[in-house]
Amino acid sequence: MVHVSPIELIRVGRRFGARLALDDVSLSVEPRTICVLAGPNGSGKTTLLKILAGLLVPTTGHARLLGMDPRRRRREVMRRARFAFAPPALYDTLTGWEHLKHLGALGETDRRGARSQMQSALDAVDLADRAHDRVRTYSFGMRQRLVLALGLVPRPDVLLLDEPTDGLDPLAILELRRIVARLRDEHGITILLSSHQLIELEHLADELVVLNEGRVRFAGSPRQLCGEGRLRIEVPDASAAAACLRERRLDARVESETELSLPAGSISLEAARRILGAAGIELRTFAHRRRPLHEALLEQLRGKTPDLN
Structure with missing residues (x-):
């Protein structure tokens, strides 16, 4: 049986006029893992995610989600992969439940099945007790968790998240990190998320891809990046x-x-x-x-080869 990576980029490049946003980027994410895209603003993280989501066409190379082209087979991809991009686009006058009911990708799911999936999504992000409150009463962290819940109806095989902890306070970051880890561990979802928060890189990532100026500077585990010490x-x-x-x-x-x-x-x-x-x-x-992660990351961003000993 041929192994198919849930998320794959093959020598992808993307230009915006004269600017090269992605340059010969290749990566492969294993099933049931969390891969974190790291890099400074403008490094190409969001562009990469939008190509995988089928929102942008690569100038060169190929993108695959679950073995499929995300643009040519968008309907099939959308049944099994979900995307959440910041900032969260929510409606203050709707409740959390109403967001899932009207905006969730439930398609032809019957009413009983839809209610079950909506409840499961709210349980997964710890919002069940606030499901019928209007979103204007939600904190920013709760809004981010509701966006995550929208990505869970129906339950996907792959989840793409763009800066999910951006703007959150430290406690909200820890809570969201716990939820994302649970989606991997308990539900087997493969997750690719972009972040510049070191807490995600060090404590959440199974795999880490460091981007800078549109190129992959490192791909591997955080432990490999830091070396054996x-x-x-x-x-x-x-x-x-x-x-x-x-x-x-x-x-x-x-x-x-x-x-x-x-x-x-x-x-x-x-x-x-x-x-x-x-x-x-x-x-x-x-x-x-071991060498601190932030030191190893800075060396990669500066284009230096780290001393792994």
């Missing part, structure tokens, strides 16, 4: 300790007068304490540290 050891004399460890053919690097580092996994705490203790060197601290 290094062991950090604090001692009274880092040079003496490094020399002692190098005698054991360990790649010890002096970081400061009192700190040295080694590749992750190259030595255990017990072995380090034994070797240094035999040389009369006190081991004060021993910790595994």
Whole structure:
């Protein structure tokens, strides 16, 4: 059986006049995962999502959702994929329930089935208790969750979200992040979302695609972006300790007068304490540290190849 990625771009380019918004972009998202598009404003994130949604035609290359061209087979795609773009376009005088009833893509679903799907969508985004309140009484975070609910009727296989946490306060971001993770874990939805919030990149993304100036600078997991990190050891004399460890053919690097580092996994705490203790060197601290995600991301955006060790 041929494997079909739910979301796929093949050497996609998109021009707006003389401006190249996307340049030879390829990506493939695995089923039941959350892939986060990261990058500064103007990097091409929204353009990429709109091509996948069938709202824009690529100048070059091909886009596929669930193995289908999102423009040529739009009706079939819309049955199984949903899109939510910021800012949320909602009506203050309608209730949350009325939004799902009138704006949800329920098509020919019978009344009982429609009510069940609407209730399920509101439950999924924790809005069931406010379903019959008018949207003008909703906070901005609740409005964002209602937009997400609109993308869940009917329940899709793929969900595309453009900056879903934009403008939210920290607590609302955490709540929306929990909901998005639940859609993946409990409902098996494949999710592609754009964001510039580090909390999404670090705690939500299974896969991460970094865009800058229309090109893919990195594609992989956040852990791959940050690298395996290094062991950090604090001692009274880092040079003496490094020399002692190098005698054991360990790649010890002096970081400061009192700190040295080694590749992750190259030595255990017990072995380090034994070797240094035999040389009369006190081991004060021993910790595994990865490079912070924001540092790794900035290096990619600047076009640098990171030191993964």
